[in-house]
Amino acid sequence: MTAADNEYPKASNATLIGASITYVAGLFLLLSFAGPYWIESYPEMFSSFKHMGLWEYCFDRFRFPTYPYRLFHGCHYIFSEEFYVIREWLLPGWLTAVQSFVTLALILSLTAQVLLACVIMRWPLRAALRYEWIFVSCSFAMVTLSSVFLFLSVAIFGGNCYRRDWLLYPSFNVxxxxxxxxxxxxxxxxxxxxxxxxxxxxxxxxxLEAKNLVAQMHHSQPEHALQHLREQLQQQRHGWN
Structure with a gap:
C-alpha cells in the first residue's frame, strides 16, 4: 500500500473514544444478559432459593406452596420442562418486560458496534467516507436507545424484585x-x-460545508475553489487527528 492510499481522513478521537466506551459497555451488557446472578439469597440464610438471572433459576430442594410434593432442585433454563408448572410464578409480566428491554438493548448495541467498526476501519472505504455522518448518527441513536432500555430494565427489576408475590422471603435476597x-x-x-x-x-x-464549496465552484474560478477545498480538507484532517 502506497502513501497515497492512506491520504484520507481518519476517524476522529471523539469517534474512537465513543466507540471504545460502546464496546466496553457492550461487554458489560453481554455478561449481564447471560449471567445468572441478577438477584441471589444471602448464604447465611440457607434459603431454598439460590440465585436467578434473566434466563435461569437455581433452587436447593425448593417446594412451591401449590405443589408441596414436588421438589425443585438445581439450575434450569426458565423455559425448561422442569419449571413448567411454576413458570407463571417465575416469569411475571414485569420480568418479561425486563427480558425484552435487555434483549433489544443487546441487539441495538451490537449493531452500533458494527457500524462504528466500519467507520474506524474505513471499510468499505468509499461508503465509510461518504456516509460517515449517517453511520455515526445511526450509532448514536442505537446507543441512546440501548441506554434507555437498560435504564428501564434496571428500574423495573429493582422496583419489583422484592415483591412478596414473587420470590418467597424477599428479605433474604440481595x-x-x-x-x-x-x-x-x-x-x-x-x-x-x-x-x-x-x-x-x-x-x-x-x-454541509463541503456541499457549499462544491456549489461555489460553479460561480467562481475553478482553480481558486479547488485550492480552497483542499485547504478545508487539510484542516479537517488535522482536526480529526
Whole structure:
C-alpha cells in the first residue's frame, strides 16, 4: 500500500473514544444478559432459593406452596420442562418486560458496534467516507436507545424484585453482580451517546460545508475553489487527528 492510499481522513478521537466506551459497555451488557446472578439469597440464610438471572433459576430442594410434593432442585433454563408448572410464578409480566428491554438493548448495541467498526476501519472505504455522518448518527441513536432500555430494565427489576408475590422471603435476597453490570452498561452507553451526538453534529456540519464549496465552484474560478477545498480538507484532517 502506497502513501497515497492512506491520504484520507481518519476517524476522529471523539469517534474512537465513543466507540471504545460502546464496546466496553457492550461487554458489560453481554455478561449481564447471560449471567445468572441478577438477584441471589444471602448464604447465611440457607434459603431454598439460590440465585436467578434473566434466563435461569437455581433452587436447593425448593417446594412451591401449590405443589408441596414436588421438589425443585438445581439450575434450569426458565423455559425448561422442569419449571413448567411454576413458570407463571417465575416469569411475571414485569420480568418479561425486563427480558425484552435487555434483549433489544443487546441487539441495538451490537449493531452500533458494527457500524462504528466500519467507520474506524474505513471499510468499505468509499461508503465509510461518504456516509460517515449517517453511520455515526445511526450509532448514536442505537446507543441512546440501548441506554434507555437498560435504564428501564434496571428500574423495573429493582422496583419489583422484592415483591412478596414473587420470590418467597424477599428479605433474604440481595441484588447481585449481573444486575450491577446492567447498571454500569446503562451509564457507559449514556456517556458514549453524548460523544457520538456531538460527533454526528460535527460531521453533518462538515458535510454541509463541503456541499457549499462544491456549489461555489460553479460561480467562481475553478482553480481558486479547488485550492480552497483542499485547504478545508487539510484542516479537517488535522482536526480529526
Amino acid at each position: 441484588l447481585s453482580w449481573s444486575y450491577a453490570f446492567a447498571v454500569v452498561a446503562f451509564i457507559l452507553f449514556g456517556a458514549a451517546a453524548i460523544l457520538l451526538y456531538f460527533e454526528s453534529r460535527k460531521l453533518y456540519e462538515l458535510r
